[in-house]
Amino acid sequence: MLRVRFAPSPTGFLHVGSARTFIFNWLYARRNGGTMVLRLDDTDVERNTEASVNSIFGGLRWLDLGWDEEYKQSERLALHRQIADAIFQKGLAYRDFTPAHAGDSERSGPSQTWLFNPGMRELSREESDRRAAAGEPFALRFRVPRGLGQQVRFTDAVYGEQVKAADDIEDFALLRSDGMPTYHLASCADDVDLKISHIIRGQDHLSNTYKHVLIFEAAGAAVPHFAHLPLLVAPDGSKLSKRKHGPIVSVTTYRDAGFLPEAFLNFLCLLGWSPKDDRDRMSRQELIDAFSLEGINRANAVVNFKEPAATPEEMFDPKAVWLNAEHIRALPVEDLSARLLPVMREGGVNVTPEKMLAVTPLIRERIKLMRDALTAADFFFVDQLPPYDPAELIPQKGDAAMAAKALTRAREVLAKTEFRHDPLDHALRAAAQELGLKAGQMFQPIRVAACGRKNAPPLFETLEVLGREKTLARIEGALRNLS
RNA sequence: GGCGCUAUCGUCUAGGGGUUAGGACGGAAGAUUCUCAAUCUUCAAACCCGGGUUCGAUUCCCGGUAGCGCUACCA
DSSP, X not given: OOEEEEOOOSSSSOBHHHHHHHHHHHHHHHHTXXXXXXXXXXXXXXXXXXXXXXHHHHXXXXXXXXXXXXXXXXXXXXXXXXXXXXHHHTTSEEEEOSOOOOSOSSSXXXXXXXXOOHHHHTOOHHHHHHHHHTTOOOEEEEOOOOSSOOEEEEEETTTEEEEEEGGGSOOOEEEOTTSOBOHHHHHHHHHHHTTOOEEEEEGGGTTTHHHHHHHHHHTTOOOOEEEEEOOEEOTTSOBOOHHHHGGGGBHHHHHHHTXXXXXXXXXXXXXXXXXXSSOOOOOHHHHHHHOOGGGBOSSOEEOOOOSSOOSGGGGSOHHHHHHHXXXXXXXXXXXXXXXXXXXXXXXXXXXXXXXXXXXXXXXXXXXXXXXXXXXXXXXXXXSSOOOOOGGGGSOTTOOHHHHHHHHHHHHHHHHHSOSSHHHHHHHHHHHHHHHTOOHHHHHHHHHHHHHSSSOOSOHHHHHHHXXXXXXXXXXHHHHHHHO
């Protein structure tokens, strides 16, 4: 039975790297009929926050992926201690009574490799028991086989055969002196108990995996399969951090900016994985069908965002934005319209589903992010157009007089033309011809009058949706501006 | 410092002992349309360096360099 897990520690918002790890696990489970387990690795009580849990769940809910089972590591401490004790009873771990030091010993000084504490490792069982019984605090450390030339090995589905001399592995802690399990112990104990068959996680754990193999073996459990994922990094190659890179590393930023969850999912999948057949836009189902561990590559992938966040949407990886536009265009108009509705309303636009459905085809190819609809379609929803430069009304190779002539004629024609695409097309083209104007010279003043700007959707469809009343009022306004 | 992982256009990647080294984004140019988009066409753009193996290496091996990870009683 194939079982995978996503095990975030709730110490921050949902990170794009974590999201991708979740996605790859999910894809693997769905592809192979496996079970997806979500486990909150919350043993670091100090750093866990409720806000973080909310961010993780909120992000995952948005991605709409789902999982089959859910656990909280902090509720499973008894299991962790039981396994730690079993390892200790087998003589594969020892008590270390050295007072805890707050992680300051590294980086300063000659920084020698710390492997183990000989005094504590060699302490007799009697002495150890006596000091423990006396209430002296201790950390429990794994007794890594030393001086025997042993090797620890495992096969990684992505990185291949991995071997390390046991002598190079430090005697890592299993339990802290306060009795709480460390990440390594808790993670492995839970993986054993939850019968996780495949561990798919970030490559930052590749070198930790030797320790985990040691724990699995010491616990007498089967060692699961491993697949490590290349890391997602910033354009300068450094690892993504909120501290340094800000909201761009948070999944909710993409949601709030108007990414479609399936587009974001698609984008993340293409970082460090390839279907190997030149496809780029892929649906959820296509991703499931194409996913395999063989498609994962080994080099870190850059999330190509702009460091000093330029304009709001210019900061995103251009490929993510493009993919989003692709997904938007691939959506049936009805679906896109329905999904645009809440975006517009959140943006303060009062719009009916009917109106939205009429507007959607006009902006569909003109928006990259969902929120772009707010600016792309603004003129459909306001009573009064915001002020614009009357010079915009003047057509190519024309002057104010030409603009006035075109608008005056348009006012007459539009007063009696049916407001549908074809009649509008015929009437306005005929009017242009009468006036001796090129189509563009006729249309531009009308477009600017109706939309308040030069760049807008095609004229006839736009007028049709806008309606006669608003159109004529706006032409009226434009003529006033011109004089 | 120690141990390990990685290295193809600016970015994501395909490929693999002999290829015009392929695709995508982004960039440039053009076509098209009533503007803007969308679409289509074209162009520029890469095998980290040095040794070896080989008739032949970008591909295999070794070394270097660089980047990254681990080296906590964080996860």
